[in-house]
Amino acid sequence: MKLIKAIVRPNKVDDVRDALGRVSLPGMTVTEVRGHGKQKGHTAIYRGKEYDVSLLPKMQIEVVVPDNLVDDAVAAIITAARTGEIGDGRVFVIPVEQSYRIRTGERSEV
């Protein structure tokens, strides 16, 4: 069981959701985040005063997947979120020890 954490362009969230749905992963959590990697942000000018907007808005998608689906899920995310330009984002895969369902209290696989 792994947690896949993908940081993607805000306008790519729907594409990623559709792509994950196609590899039969229905659940996901989405958070608005800000950050930068190689993409250094851009400059905003208000009445001649320049501001570096270095932290750009991104969306963070979290999805927990069984080990056998990790590769498919990562591939689906990368294909859906890619534009080829700097700033497309990152995907991290993190091991998950346990998972529980709050409604029933039972321990679950994914």
Place this chain on the structure above:
Amino acid sequence: MKPAAGLALLCVVLAVGAVQAQPPAAAPAPAAAMQTDLAKLDQRVTAAQSSADNAWMLVSAALVLMMTGPGLALFYGGLVRQKNTLAIMMQSFSLMAIITVLWAVVGYSLCFSEGTAIIGGFGHALLRGVGVDPNADYSATIPQLTFMVYQLMFAIITPALITGATAERMRFSGTVVFMVLWSLFVYAPLAHMVWGKGGLLNATLGGRFPTLDFAGGTVVHITSGVSALVCALYLGKRTGYPKEPMPPHSLVLSFIGACLLWVGWFGFNAGSALASNGLAASAFVATHFAAATATIGWLAAEWMTRGRPSALGAISGAVAGLVAITPASGFVAPIPAMIIGLAAGIGCFVMVTIAKSRFGYDDALDAFGVHGAGGTIGALLTGVFATQKVNPMFHDPQGRPLPVGLIDGNASQIGNQLIGIAMAWAFALVGSIVLLKITDLVVGVRASEEQESEGLDLTEHGEEAYNLEM
């Protein structure tokens, strides 16, 4: 002269019409009866003119109030950081209440009752003698109540403009005390000198140095703009300025505010004709055209030097043009108005983007860069482009119109404009320094560093502008 002549002509036409409308069999009216009829008609015509003028002036008064709230409050509110939104809006709104009370007690009297050449007296204190009868010195066709409340709206917005320079770091108590003192000791003398009967700079009612200021280039914009600079210097920079980014939190609010200002300015300038007449139409047109070219001027300068035309640039340019055309609006033709607007759009752009960073003062929302600079450009160019074709305000003893501005051949008007500008600068500079010092001693002016970092909304007012989290 002109309205009276027109009135007489109208009476004659109406009277002839009335006579012709009588059945042919009737005997011609005796002369005495005709006289009574004419007098009645005269009364009715006067009443009709008064109704029209009063309607326009009441609407204008409301339009000018709309410039402060919501116009200026939204314009400034959007330009500050989120944590100071309510604080700056509260400053504008509370002035709507405080200056109103002050106006009733002594403000109106100090501006418009007869006194010295510098300041009015107490003749109209507590609005004594201000009723439905017109004050013929200022506006013969509208109730003095209308004139009084219209002028009040100017007295409200002028100090509110200063809050653009003190934004995000001046305490509410300090703002209130300073603005009350400022209204009495800076605004009232200037308004009296320029617009009051017997004022030193009055152009038509016995001033020594007739300064042309149709709607408040000196009285409103230079005084507030220059005082804004003094305030910015006295208060010092906002904590973190200029290293920390302080971008406007919502240009959408500022955009709405600027549009309301543009519309409200028709009341401000065209209303300053104090009648619903041709001069009001002329001022309306000049106002609109200047705003248009100033928008284009600022945008073009920005596009050429910074690579992009911005929304904030467009609305800032419009306001700069409206400021600059204010003193000129009742004296200039549409094309010169466009020149004035263009000059202000480019001039204020330079002031705000280049001069400010070079001198390093923190005029947070550019009250000086727009109102001080735009007001000065406008007041000066009024002396250049004012013409008797638009407003034949100077007459020789025989009643023939005399040249008004430089383009009419009256070069000396430039000198008078400079005197008016200098007086406004001097009063604003000296008055603001003294009054800030007094305010600082009494209640304090500068918010603490903790207040600044937490935001004035929470620390001064105990509330936040946006509670968007669910």
